[in-house]
Amino acid sequence: MSLPEYIPEIKSFLTEHGFPEQVDAAVILGSGLGSFGDHIENSDTIPYEDIPSFPVSTVEGHSGSLIFGEVGGKSVVAFSGRFHHYEGHDFAKTVLPVQLASVFGVNKLIISNAAGGINLRYHVGDLMIIDSIIKQFMMVSEPAVSTWSSRFEEYALEVKQIARDLGIETQMGTYLYVKGPNYESKAEIKAFRKMGGDAVGMSTAPELIEAAKLDIKTAAISLITNAAAGVTGEKLDHAEVKEAADKKKEVFARLVKGLIQQF
Template sequence: MEPYYAEHIQESAQWISDRIDRRSLDIGLVLGSGLGDMAAQVEDAVTIPYERIPHFPVSTVEGHAGQFVIGRLEGKSVIVMQGRFHYYEGYSMKKVVFPIYVMKQLGVRSLVITNAAGGMNRTFQAGDLMLITDHLNMTGDNPLIGINHPELGPRFPDMSEAYNREYRALAKQISEQIGHERNEPVRLQEGVYAGISGPNYLHPAELTMLARLGGDAIGMSTVGEVIAASHAGLKVLGISCITDMAIGEELEPLTHEQVVAVANRTKPVFIELVCRFVREVSV
């Protein structure tokens, strides 16, 4: 890691802390493409654009507002990333995960990470949600390469349960409750997320390869953030919104607009699931 990386994290966290009236935050949420509207659920919100925060990168992707929303959600004190950073934007992996460490410095102990993803598992369909059980880091990089700052985490962090089992069990229980109330089952899958660098959508042969390696969904985010979260000792719930099917042998053309459109259709159930999880989880 960069020589002054830990100092920059502390300076960013202090700058944010000076502008909010909360001593500590409970839960961090990272909102992916088309899912940023969830931030509207936050009460007593303070909004801080990333561009104002010292040492912060700026989100450049359509559908990502590029700001923190800090306030109360379902009785918990939360900090919401309304838009994230991606390796394909030209940022180093260290910059991509920088906000994760800042949230830890602000007191966050639990993290909900969301994304829009393509479904590689043939039993999935567009509009499903997927609880991430594990991931394949296919980005070719790792945010922990370089100098390790012990105050951020150990040199060799364990990744045996990067996606918390208890959090997944709670999310499944909540989804069943929602389905019962709506009289319509929530299509909640479980699977392995394959994270790639992007920005291009993959070729058919590449998708076929990743499916054979055990990937159930594919996207261009999340893996670096979860590695950093595990390094920092945070418990993680990861949820993918399956916005399209990415079956190598049956691949059809895809645009970012299509991804956002499906995420928008899935949004009501997705928001309800995450909000109830925030309410019921112990942190």
């Protein structure tokens, strides 16, 4: 599969600034989860705005920097902040981190996000391993669903076992993608629950589809940072995201480090 010409150009820029030609693992950090960067050893950080052809993340809770270093002897590149369609980026640009991971030859990609809980059994602070997605209003091509779905479900089961071995409790469920940026209405959440959605968010699905097209082994984890509209009757507030992420950051970091080593 051919990649946009700016992807190898970005790689050249990064290797000229000390990045290696090949990296073991890549991590995309969602809202409020950027503190994982503190767990990367011997790190080198480059702001997105300093990288040619790189978009700039404008969302609260996304620092907007690329971090390279090591975790347990494995070379890791972490994207502290992502690019959302609702920020004005076309879908081709939102998957830039996945494409860059591909040209660095990563053998595992870990995608995280903050999501609203739809499943009434979920609680704020739960970690949900994504084993399926529902795509709403997304205009991107995708690989053959049969092969991708079965393979991704296998990856999710592997992540579940690694989490269990680490003593970390997780949920497993379906992530429903919406374009945003507004939170969903009560009626929409009710409909999404009937469709089979367990959590809802404004990212990740395009990245998962791109990773499948590029044949990258991928784990995807949602941190349930708030109950979706109509679940509790409380008004939704982005501050909830940061608060929930802060409470779970050490458990999240332990799971990601385990995945870097074992996935």
